[in-house]
Amino acid sequence: MxxxxxxxxxxxxxxxxxxxxxxxxxxxxxxxxxxxxxxxxxxxxxxxxxxxxxxxxxxxxxxxxxxxxxxxxxxxxYPDDYVTHESGGDANSRDNGSSWVWRLANGYLNARFGTRRYPATRTGRLLVPLLWPLCQQLDYFFRHLPAKPGRVLDVGCGNGAFLLRARSAGWVVQGIEPDPVAAAGARQEGLEVANCAIEEFLPEVLFDQITLSHVFEHLHAPDEALRRMYLWLRPGGTLWMSLPNPSGLGHRVFGRNWFSLDPPRHLFLPQPHQVVAMLQAAGYQDIRLMRRGRGARSSILPSVDYARRRNGVHVIWGGLLALAIDVLGSWFPTLSEETVVIARRGS
Structure with a gap:
């Protein structure tokens, strides 16, 4: 050692x-x-x-x-102003608008996930699938939920913003959140949220879907967590995870200034193929790496700022790099800023 x-x-x-x-x-x-x-x-x-x-x-x-x-x-x-301390309802309200892009997006989401978002145009269900980066971003927004609603558990649900979206699509929702401030905020939105760590959670029912959005990299024992969640899924149920991708272009370009390193909160950043291997070792089947679509700006632009603050390097092409990653990530999942994976418990 x-x-x-x-x-x-x-x-x-x-x-x-x-x-x-x-x-x-x-x-x-x-x-x-x-x-x-x-x-x-x-x-x-x-x-x-x-x-x-x-x-x-x-x-x-x-x-x-x-x-x-x-x-x-x-x-x-975790600082007092950590991102999950924002109201989940406020975050959800911000994820909508009246522009023509939002009207198309809402039309697609209503058709794909059974929501009733507005304003919306029905042509969105036809046009959005032709715009791959946008379509993939919207599927990610709802974490690739199946069309038929069921029961979903969000591990590390934060302020409950995703649970509110899932509930709007007809799902029965429940969350786990170790941060008492974030958990209290989610409960104020009328959500069922257990204020505990994943190791302490004892479910009373099995779930059709379990999701973790940028939670896996925070866990002290991620391999044990995968085995634990496998037992919480009903036979045929699915696990969905997103986490930073250290083999993506952002880390390759920015190195130590890559925003998604985020020490000391991010404890473990596995390569995409190793995420698949860990899922296989835990018993999951039908494991798929998903395409992320749009979204690279949220890590690339802060990385530009870190490069300036640490090294005095002024990068003027951060926006173009984010756009390139969005396009490439729409074709090649391993080049994206995030690893997005879906796995299933056997029937």
Missing amino acids: NESQASGDKGYAEWSKADLEQVTVCFACGGERFVVRHEGLEDLLGGVPGRWGFLACAACGSLHLTPRPTLAAIARV
């Missing part, structure tokens, strides 16, 4: 040794050799003290934050 200790103990004076732990085994492939990929990273998003580093598994390339905050200390890395 000499490689894994190369990041050392420098930069952690604000943290006691009891609050930090080393990663010694890759969660994706079980490898025990690591190489330093990034080190000396400060938290530019939340201002959490410390300098952080990522190790890459020598076997599969998946990234691990190490040292990382322990499960008992992890709440300290």
Whole structure:
């Protein structure tokens, strides 16, 4: 483990040794050799003290934050103004508009997912599928829910914005959220949300769909979580996940300034093929990497800002890069900024 200790103990004076732990085994492939990929990273998003580093598994390339905050200390890395503290209802209201693009989008969503969004034009159901990046973005917006509603669990539901969307499509919704502030906000929207960690949740029913949107990379034991959620699905039910893709163009271009590294909140960033392998090992079937479509700007433009703040580099082509990633990601999922995957529990 000499490689894994190369990041050392420098930069952690604000943290006691009891609050930090080393990663010694890759969660994706079980490898025990690591190489330093990034080190000396400060938290530019939340201002959490410390300098952080990522190790890459020598076997599969998946990234691990190490040292990382322990499960008992992890709440300290989430600032009071974290994104999930916004009202879910306000977030949902913002995800609509009156422009012709929104009218087309709502027409497609109403036909595809059974919602009653407005304003809407019926021609959207015909035109939007021809615009691949937009169509894929809208499918992602509803997390590729099946046309027939059922019961859905959102793990790490935050303020409940997705649960509100799913409920508008006829689904019976439930969430898990460890952050008490976010969980309380979701409950104010009339949602059933358990304020607990995934390890503490004891479902009373099985689910047709379980979703995790940018949650997997925050888990201390992601491999155990996959096995746990498999048992929560009804036979034939599906698991949907999205998480940052460290093999995408954004990380290749920006390196240590890639926004989605997000230390010390992101603990584990597996390569897309390793996400598939982890799902297979947990018993899932019919595993598919989905195309993300539009959405790269949300990580590329902050990466441009990080490059300026850390290195004084002024990048003027960030918008063009985001557009290129959106187009390429509409064809090749592994080039996208996110890994989006669907897997099924056997019948």
